[in-house]
Amino acid sequence: MNLTLKVWRQKNAKAKGSFETFKVSDISSEMSFLEMFDVLNEKLINEGKEPIAFDHDCREGICGSCSMYVNGRPHGPWKHTTVCQLHMREYKDGDTITVEPWRANSFPVIKDLVTDRSAFDRIIQAGGYISVNTGNAVDANAIPIEKQKADDSFAAAACIGCGACVAACPNTSGMLFLSAKVSHLALLPQGDPERKKRAADMIHQHDSEGFGSCTNIGACEAECPKGISLENINRMNKEYMGSIFSGSKV
Amino acid sequence: MNWKTAFSTNIGKKLIMGATGIFLVIFLLVHCYINAQVFFNDGGARFNELAHFMGTNPVIRTVEIGLFVFLFWHAILGMRLYFKNKARRSVGYAVTARSQNSNWYSRSMAILGTLILLFLIIHLRNFWGPNRYSQTFGSGERDLFSDMAEHFSNIFVVLVYVAGCVALAWHLVHGFFSAFQTFGLATHRYKGIIKNVGIAFSIIIPLIFALMPLWFYAGAQGWFDMHPSVFMEHMAAAAQF
Numbered sequence: 001m002n003l004t005l006k007v008w009r010q011k012n013a014k015a016k017g018s019f020e021t022f023k024v025s026d027i028s029s030e031m032s033f034l035e036m037f038d039v040l041n042e043k044l045i046n047e048g049k050e051p052i053a054f055d056h057d058c059r060e061g062i063c064g065s066c067s068m069y070v071n072g073r074p075h076g077p078w079k080h081t082t083v084c085q086l087h088m089r090e091y092k093d094g095d096t097i098t099v100e101p102w103r104a105n106s107f108p109v110i111k112d113l114v115t116d117r118s119a120f121d122r123i124i125q126a127g128g129y130i131s132v133n134t135g136n137a138v139d140a141n142a143i144p145i146e147k148q149k150a151d152d153s154f155a156a157a158a159c160i161g162c163g164a165c166v167a168a169c170p171n172t173s174g175m176l177f178l179s180a181k182v183s184h185l186a187l188l189p190q191g192d193p194e195r196k197k198r199a200a201d202m203i204h205q206h207d208s209e210g211f212g213s214c215t216n217i218g219a220c221e222a223e224c225p226k227g228i229s230l231e232n233i234n235r236m237n238k239e240y241m242g243s244i245f246s247g248s249k250v
Numbered sequence: 251m252n253w254k255t256a257f258s259t260n261i262g263k264k265l266i267m268g269a270t271g272i273f274l275v276i277f278l279l280v281h282c283y284i285n286a287q288v289f290f291n292d293g294g295a296r297f298n299e300l301a302h303f304m305g306t307n308p309v310i311r312t313v314e315i316g317l318f319v320f321l322f323w324h325a326i327l328g329m330r331l332y333f334k335n336k337a338r339r340s341v342g343y344a345v346t347a348r349s350q351n352s353n354w355y356s357r358s359m360a361i362l363g364t365l366i367l368l369f370l371i372i373h374l375r376n377f378w379g380p381n382r383y384s385q386t387f388g389s390g391e392r393d394l395f396s397d398m399a400e401h402f403s404n405i406f407v408v409l410v411y412v413a414g415c416v417a418l419a420w421h422l423v424h425g426f427f428s429a430f431q432t433f434g435l436a437t438h439r440y441k442g443i444i445k446n447v448g449i450a451f452s453i454i455i456p457l458i459f460a461l462m463p464l465w466f467y468a469g470a471q472g473w474f475d476m477h478p479s480v481f482m483e484h485m486a487a488a489a490q491f
């Protein structure tokens with residue numbers, strides 16, 4: 001099939017970007033969305049032009065690198081699918097596809113479709129961990145964990161930190177990511193000792209990174225490639241209240 | 251973390267929005283209960299009795315001050331959050347498909363809230379303002395039932411009130427659930443109940459409010475005293491106009 005692509009091009013973080021239109025031809029419906037970009041980039045390289053920069057790594061939907069805002073939706077139109085797993089059978093011959101980077105002041109564009117998402121790393125560094133003693137690894141099954149809690153924790157831990165929630169949110173809030181990271185530890189006994197401090201510290205870091213405030217719109221949940229539930233935000237709010245209303249100093 | 255810091259984070263502010271919102275929801279319930287007394291068609295006897303209590307009881311009058319504080323807090327904080335959040339995406343998207351992932355009313359809380367605030371200015375100017383003025387400087391309490399009958403004989407006033415109730419209904423559909431989510435109460439087990447109770451509340455309360463001006467208007471037009479056939483002729487004439 002033949003397609004028209006309108007892609008955001010931006011030389012570097014400081015440059016002012018704009019859309020550039022490309023025609024791609026002979027695209028197979030079996031290709032993934034990123035493979036279509038590979039075809040286009042090969043053509044651009046052969047023509048001596050600058051290829052389009054975009055983030056990608058595993059290409060099997062688990063690393064959280066790929067990040068394209070396709071026709072107004074993060075990761076494109078498929079539910080619970082990253083853009084690397086979006087396949088060209090979604091499109092028809094003659095379609096025009098607009099591809100933009102994540103738009104958020106906290107995710108500045110580095111080049112073309114690549115954004116700097118290190119703000120998420122700093123949120124994790126602020127408390128998304130548990131403190132353990134060094135030495136032999138503790139037996140993972142030594143502490144019994146309620147099945148439901150283990151499942152909920154696992155579901156929250158499925159977050160790949162791609163930033164689609166921020167990209168989708170009209171408020172540019174990162175709370176779905178934040179809540180998934182707070183939740184998956186708060187639900188487990190291993191995360192319990194530091195839960196109050198963790199919630200407070202991570203939320204402060206989220207705010208100081210300049211992410212917006214959540215108004216429970218739910219666009220994040222609808223667009224999340226891993227199906228992270230809004231219930232995590234509900235849980236994080238509770239964690240935060242536990243943190244600010246507790247007698248202990250956090 | 252001191253209290254000031256605790257309530258100035260994104261979630262802290264959200265807690266304030268939720269708490270003031272829930273207070274306003276409770277106010278709506280009381281207001282609706284009292285005003286629904288007009289439907290007894292007793293010339294306003296029951297309604298005016300309760301209105302007198304609400305207008306003179308010192309406890310209620312103190313809560314009234316709190317009501318205004320919470321209302322303005324809710325409104326000002328809400329607007330500030332709206333503009334701050336908008337500023338967090340300096341370069342916007344060229345193409346958006348927001349209807350694919352969220353409801354329009356959830357995204358329109360600021361505009362719906364502004365419409366409600368504009369309505370409230372008109373509403374307070376009609377009833378609360380003149381009554382308190384008369385209580386303080388004039389000849390005592392006003393007959394609010396007669397005031398309602400007078401204001402709602404004007405079709406434009408009726409339309410403004412119905413529009414205000416529509417804005418309120420959509421604001422509540424999102425706001426009611428959202429407040430519970432903010433307090434961490436919308437867990438898996440209760441989420442469905444809260445959502446459904448919220449929708450029922452958002453339909454029933456604004457509907458009862460909207461029926462009040464319509465009811466007075468119908469009364470002023472003498473529709474209740476007409477024979478149904480005369481009423482239909484009346485309607486047919488209005489349709490032709």
